Amino acid sequence: MNDSFPVSPPRAWAEIDLAALKKNLEVARLAGGAELMVVVKAGAYGHGLEEMAKALAGQNIAFFGVANVGEARRIRNAGVETPIYLLGPTWAAEREEIVAREWTACLSSLEEARHFNRLAAAAGKRLKTHLAVDTGMGRGGFPMDQVPGLMGALDSLAHLEIEGIGSHLPSADEDPDFTRTQIAKFHEILESLGGAPRFKWRHLLNSAGLLGYDRGACNLARPGLMLYGISPLPEFQGRLSNVMTLKSRITLLRTLPAGHGVSYGRQFVTTKPTRVATVGIGYGDGYPRHLSGQGADVWIRGRRCPVLGRVTMDQIMVDVSAIPDAAEGDEVEVMGANIPASEVAQKAGTIAWEIFTGITPRVTRCHLE
Numbered sequence: 034m035n036d037s038f039p040v041s042p043p044r045a046w047a048e049i050d051l052a053a054l055k056k057n058l059e060v061a062r063l064a065g066g067a068e069l070m071v072v073v074k075a076g077a078y079g080h081g082l083e084e085m086a087k088a089l090a091g092q093n094i095a096f097f098g099v100a101n102v103g104e105a106r107r108i109r110n111a112g113v114e115t116p117i118y119l120l121g122p123t124w125a126a127e128r129e130e131i132v133a134r135e136w137t138a139c140l141s142s143l144e145e146a147r148h149f150n151r152l153a154a155a156a157g158k159r160l161k162t163h164l165a166v167d168t169g170m171g172r173g174g175f176p177m178d179q180v181p182g183l184m185g186a187l188d189s190l191a192h193l194e195i196e197g198i199g200s201h202l203p204s205a206d207e208d209p210d211f212t213r214t215q216i217a218k219f220h221e222i223l224e225s226l227g228g229a230p231r232f233k234w235r236h237l238l239n240s241a242g243l244l245g246y247d248r249g250a251c252n253l254a255r256p257g258l259m260l261y262g263i264s265p266l267p268e269f270q271g272r273l274s275n276v277m278t279l280k281s282r283i284t285l286l287r288t289l290p291a292g293h294g295v296s297y298g299r300q301f302v303t304t305k306p307t308r309v310a311t312v313g314i315g316y317g318d319g320y321p322r323h324l325s326g327q328g329a330d331v332w333i334r335g336r337r338c339p340v341l342g343r344v345t346m347d348q349i350m351v352d353v354s355a356i357p358d359a360a361e362g363d364e365v366e367v368m369g370a371n372i373p374a375s376e377v378a379q380k381a382g383t384i385a386w387e388i389f390t391g392i393t394p395r396v397t398r399c400h401l402e
């Protein structure tokens with residue numbers, strides 16, 4: 034076989050601006066007035082876990098927040114030594130490794146705490162843990178009213194150091210009244226347990242919480258989405274820099290006559306001769322099929338161009354009638370500074386978090402300094 038064929042460039046790729054990421058980190062630090070746990074779960078929201086961890090490791094981060102042990106391992110295997118916090122419950126079978134590698138677990142039950150304590154005793158260690166308190170999320174942590182009564186039992190576990198307390202906000206971008214009440218409850222619990230001096234780390238605020246609310250006695254914030262350039266509260270969007278630009282290229286350019294269907298189901302039919310560009314990205318790359326017929330645009334040569342008909346697995350069709358000099362090979366911004374992820378999400382009937390994490394492995398991530 035001839036192995037000197039030219040490389041085949043990807044049809045779709047994501048350019049990730051590490052300088053913009055670091056700018057957003059400083060915005061989070063300033064707005065939060067607290068140290069940061071950088072949330073890098075789900076492959077750093079689709080931005081590339083190892084690359085994000087390496088880019089931020091030297092930036093004075095208190096923790097990386099991950100969803101599971103597999104993500105924690107990947108960070109360590111990339112040579113990054115920043116403390117790691119597991120954001121959710123752990124399987125019993127994972128705990129020996131967590132103890133051995135000194136990752137920080139959050140506790141949601143006495144049973145879990147006792148198991149960690151036994152494993153830490155066997156390893157001759159004192160494991161750092163945080164108390165997770167459910168103040169309204171309904172997903173994890175000790176139910177709020179049980180915490181004061183359990184504290185004695187938790188404190189008696191000699192091989193655990195409960196150095197932190199945390200909770201999570203379910204509605205910081207939707208319901209300010211509920212969120213303010215929730216923050217007050219968190220502080221009541223904190224006070225009942227001895228106040229700020231009792232815990233080295235006190236944390237509650239995600240991106241929306243950090244941007245929109247007072248941190249009170251919290252000294253650690255857990256931003257995710259805002260670091261990747263999207264504010265969950267639109268009024269703060271102007272402070273953030275775009276990090277990911279999802280790109281593709283025009284693969285084919287044709288003029289279709291009036292009355293010609295475009296894409297599956299022929300939901301769109303031209304009403305006049307139309308210059309149609311075929312672009313090499315589709316739902317197989319994570320460009321949502323739910324955008325079909327929702328008025329989605331892409332960005333070509335400095336202009337918005339409407340997507341026509343349904344999104345297919347590998348390709349979309351775009352009306353470039355307004356761009357006479359459009360050419361095959363032209364770059365297309367499918368999402369980025371000009372077509373924000375929040376807009377794509379809204380038109381697809383979902384949220385920016387899901388758009389980012391839905392970008393598939395076929396999309397090459399290019400990290401630019």
Ligand SMILES: *Cc1c(COP(=O)(O)O)cnc(C)c1O
Pocket residue numbers: 072074120201238239240241255256257258259265
């Ligand atoms: C995902 C997550 C975050 C980050 O939330 P954003 O809204 O992306 O800032 C913070 N805390 C916990 C517990 C999470 O699961």
